[in-house]
Amino acid sequence: MHIWGREKDMLLEAKNISVSYGAVKAIEDVTFKVNDGEIVAMIGPNGAGKSTALKAVFGMVDIQSGDILFNRESIKDLRPDEHVSKGISLVPEGRRLFPSMTVIENLEMGAFLREGNNGKADIENILELFPALKDKRRQKAGVLSTGEQQMLALGRALIQKPKLLLADEPSLGLSPSYVDTIFEKLIAINKSGTSVLLVEQNARMALEIAHRGYVFKIGQIFLEDTGKNLLESEEVKKAFLGG
Numbered sequence: 732m733h734i735w736g737r738e739k740d741m742l743l744e745a746k747n748i749s750v751s752y753g754a755v756k757a758i759e760d761v762t763f764k765v766n767d768g769e770i771v772a773m774i775g776p777n778g779a780g781k782s783t784a785l786k787a788v789f790g791m792v793d794i795q796s797g798d799i800l801f802n803r804e805s806i807k808d809l810r811p812d813e814h815v816s817k818g819i820s821l822v823p824e825g826r827r828l829f830p831s832m833t834v835i836e837n838l839e840m841g842a843f844l845r846e847g848n849n850g851k852a853d854i855e856n857i858l859e860l861f862p863a864l865k866d867k868r869r870q871k872a873g874v875l876s877t878g879e880q881q882m883l884a885l886g887r888a889l890i891q892k893p894k895l896l897l898a899d900e901p902s903l904g905l906s907p908s909y910v911d912t913i914f915e916k917l918i919a920i921n922k923s924g925t926s927v928l929l930v931e932q933n934a935r936m937a938l939e940i941a942h943r944g945y946v947f948k949i950g951q952i953f954l955e956d957t958g959k960n961l962l963e964s965e966e967v968k969k970a971f972l973g974g
């Protein structure tokens with residue numbers, strides 16, 4: 732019975748995946764999963780392969796071995812826009828907005844990628860979720876503060892109504908108050924039913940909100956546990972939590 736319950740809950744499963752960039756092996760034989768309803772954190776040093784793992788899930792890099800299942804169906808050969816149709820959206824590292832387009836236009840670009848979109852109503856919903864963007868809806872994305880740009884990048888992914896949100900370093904470079912806001916939004920997004928796979932250099936905050944976490948070392952995962960247990964792990968404390 733226990734096994735059935737676990738399988739029913741499995742949303743994403745990456746099994747033994749390897750990715751190389753030319754001669755550089757970025758990740759090798761890496762396995763992780765996201766159960767329905769979870770926030771899962773990936774932490775670890777720079778260059779360990781966390782972004783590559785997210786890109787593999789989203790179909791942005793080829794995997795040389797292994798498989799990636801979403802709702803128990805292989806997605807490893809799908810293009811990024813096909814992932815969006817399946818219910819997976821990515822907030823990329825560095826936000827990747829269209830700087831000369833307005834807030835609204837950036838959100839429209841997000842909605843455009845989704846099948847059967849009803850853009851206008853959805854844009855209003857996103858602006859309700861991020862009130863800071865409301866008064867700036869006609870401003871160009873490039874003139875927003877870094878924190879506002881990150882809200883917009885998150886909004887552009889959410890307008891696609893993902894079942895699974897992938898977020899790569901969403902708090903990087905943000906002022907402390909925006910870092911808090913981002914984490915609050917991630918919790919709210921998750922409470923509303925979206926599962927989250929989060930790559931973060933802010934290991935403490937990521938593990939505090941995560942149900943489970945994976946700790947990368949170069950090209951591999953060397954620890955996996957609940958967020959709570961990882962926060963209390965001596966190894967994790969020493970390497971990532973400053974003592």
Ligand SMILES: Nc1ncnc2c1ncn2[C@@H]1O[C@H](COP(=O)(O)OP(=O)(O)O)[C@@H](O)[C@H]1O
Nearest residue numbers: 752755756757776777778779780781782783784
């Ligand atoms: N486009 C690329 N071309 C070549 N090597 C890359 C590329 N992207 C990442 N790498 C290399 O792959 C490894 C993993 O990088 P990455 O997944 O970005 O790690 P992380 O997100 O954990 O910092 C690193 O050695 C990095 O230099």
Ligand SMILES: [Mg+2]
Nearest residue numbers: 781782783824
């Ligand atoms: Mg990265």
